[in-house]
Amino acid sequence: MDALVDKHAAQTERDGDRRTPVHRPSREEAEAAVRTLIQWAGDDPGREGLLDTPRRVAKAWQEMFAGYHQDVGEELDTIFEEVGGYQDMVLVRDIPFFSHCEHHVLPILGHAHIAYYPRGGVVGLSKLARVVDIHARRLQTQEHLTAGVTQAIEEHLKPRGLAVMVEAEHMCMAMRGIQKQGLSTVTTGFTGIFKEDPQEQLRFLTLVRQAFKAR
Ligand SMILES: Nc1nc2c(ncn2[C@@H]2O[C@H](COP(=O)(O)OP(=O)(O)OP(=O)(O)O)[C@@H](O)[C@H]2O)c(=O)[nH]1
Numbered sequence: 001m002d003a004l005v006d007k008h009a010a011q012t013e014r015d016g017d018r019r020t021p022v023h024r025p026s027r028e029e030a031e032a033a034v035r036t037l038i039q040w041a042g043d044d045p046g047r048e049g050l051l052d053t054p055r056r057v058a059k060a061w062q063e064m065f066a067g068y069h070q071d072v073g074e075e076l077d078t079i080f081e082e083v084g085g086y087q088d089m090v091l092v093r094d095i096p097f098f099s100h101c102e103h104h105v106l107p108i109l110g111h112a113h114i115a116y117y118p119r120g121g122v123v124g125l126s127k128l129a130r131v132v133d134i135h136a137r138r139l140q141t142q143e144h145l146t147a148g149v150t151q152a153i154e155e156h157l158k159p160r161g162l163a164v165m166v167e168a169e170h171m172c173m174a175m176r177g178i179q180k181q182g183l184s185t186v187t188t189g190f191t192g193i194f195k196e197d198p199q200e201q202l203r204f205l206t207l208v209r210q211a212f213k214a215r
């Protein structure tokens with residue numbers, strides 16, 4: 001096992017994730033796989049315009065799937081306890097993300113909205129978007145993404161309540177298969193007072209909807 005796989009193994013345990021770490025192929029092996037797929041598509045990976053494509057695709061995958069090597073805990077380990085007595089809802093809405101579905105490895109494009117009621121303190125606002133990014137940069141379903149973001153924030157921040165809503169379009173339904181464009185899939189995760197009190201869910205959903213009206 002190389003260092004990256006070891007780090008992923010530790011991260012897998014911390015995130016309560018079901019994935020089993022596997023041997024990581026070399027960059028050359030990854031590029032060879034891209035050449036095979038180009039041939040499978042019906043083109044010649046040896047022609048001039050495609051010569052550098054395997055290198056570019058491997059580099060793009062490194063960036064798009066960087067979440068396998070990032071640790072959500074590191075982003076959420078700074079809690080600001082001095083908040084002037086603020087105890088009401090903190091909502092960060094319209095966090096844009098790109099992910100890839102684990103069934104077809106095609107893009108999922110969407111927005112996440114995250115709200116919580118602080119208990120002991122608050123996290124930096126950007127950190128919530130970073131948690132979304134880390135989870136989004138892995139292969140998964142939208143449900144898995146929503147549950148992963150919810151669990152990570154719940155575990156590290158321990159708020160009085162947490163609400164996560166993800167709205168996304170799946171390119172595997174737009175570009176192929178059923179070929180329906182513009183569909184939106186909505187998934188939610190509620191904990192604490194958001195889970196217990198439907199009025200709190202309503203308040204969250206109302207604030208999120210107002211964000212869309214304002215655009
Ligand atoms: N629940 C869930 N399903 C997803 C997600 N992303 C893609 N899918 C669905 O996963 C299913 C995979 O179905 P399969 O029958 O195994 O694969 P397929 O033949 O490519 O299916 P079609 O897309 O219907 O052509 C499809 O219905 C996709 O729409 C997701 O995030 N969550």
Ligand SMILES: [Zn+2]
Nearest residue numbers: 101103104172
């Ligand atoms: Zn898919």
